[in-house]
Amino acid sequence: MHCCPSALAPHVEWALAGVLSRPARLQWSAQPAAPSHLRAEVAWSGPIGTAAALCAALRAWPMLVFEVTEDATSASDGERLAYVPGRGFHRSLVSVSGDVLIGEERLRGLLSRARTVEDYQHGVAELLGTAWDAELEPYRQGGDGAPVTLLHQVV
Numbered sequence: 001m002h003c004c005p006s007a008l009a010p011h012v013e014w015a016l017a018g019v020l021s022r023p024a025r026l027q028w029s030a031q032p033a034a035p036s037h038l039r040a041e042v043a044w045s046g047p048i049g050t051a052a053a054l055c056a057a058l059r060a061w062p063m064l065v066f067e068v069t070e071d072a073t074s075a076s077d078g079e080r081l082a083y084v085p086g087r088g089f090h091r092s093l094v095s096v097s098g099d100v101l102i103g104e105e106r107l108r109g110l111l112s113r114a115r116t117v118e119d120y121q122h123g124v125a126e127l128l129g130t131a132w133d134a135e136l137e138p139y140r141q142g143g144d145g146a147p148v149t150l151l152h153q154v155v
Contacts, residue, residue, distance in 0.1 A: 001040045002139035003031050003065035009038055012064070015057040020046065033138040034065075048076050055081045055089065065139055072096040082132045090129040102127050 004012055009028055016024035026040035044050070051070035058064055062085055071094075072078035078094040093101040106127055114120035125131070 001026070001038075001042070001064065001066045002136060003034045003037045003039060004028075005063060006036065006038050008061055008064070009040075011061065012058065015060070016042070016054060019050065019053045019057050020044065031139065033141070039139070048073065051079055051081055055083065058083070059089075065136070067136065069094065077101060080129075082129060082136060084132055084135045087132060087135065090132040092129055100128055 001012060006028075009026070013024045013026055016026075024042070026042060028038040028040045031037040031039040044054075048070070051068045054068050055066075058066060058068075065084055067080060067082045069080045070078050078096070080092045080094050080100075082090045082092075093103070095101050102124075110120065110123040110127065114123055
């Protein structure tokens with residue numbers, strides 16, 4: 001959670017607990033990139049698809065700024081979901097080494113739509129989530145050295 005109004009912090013914990021089926025007590029700290037807002041980092045474990053469920057639970061508050069990453073497994077690629085107010089969600093497949101993966105069908109679609117080199121460059125940037133990364137970076141830097149809470153889903 002990169003940026004959360006302090007009044008919403010208990011609601012965020014409640015939403016995460018609903019997905020993970022156990023209490024989610026986060027260690028909140030100040031977010032230097034947004035005075036009077038909080039941030040928290042959470043390492044979690046759960047079955048494939050938990051990242052999407054966590055994001056669905058958080059979408060009720062469009063003023064939040066967050067990323068949820070699900071690591072790749074032997075059965076699936078990972079994914080990173082990023083949310084920025086006014087920009088919405090960006091979903092990327094992520095390899096076991098952390099690289100963003102762009103599927104063949106998405107690249108073929110871009111090639112068929114792009115009329116100029118600039119169109120293609122813009123399209124690749126969109127597929128990679130470059131605009132989301134640019135907006136999230138100040139919030140990420142605000143969390144350097146912040147405490148991390150571990151959460152596990154009961155299955």
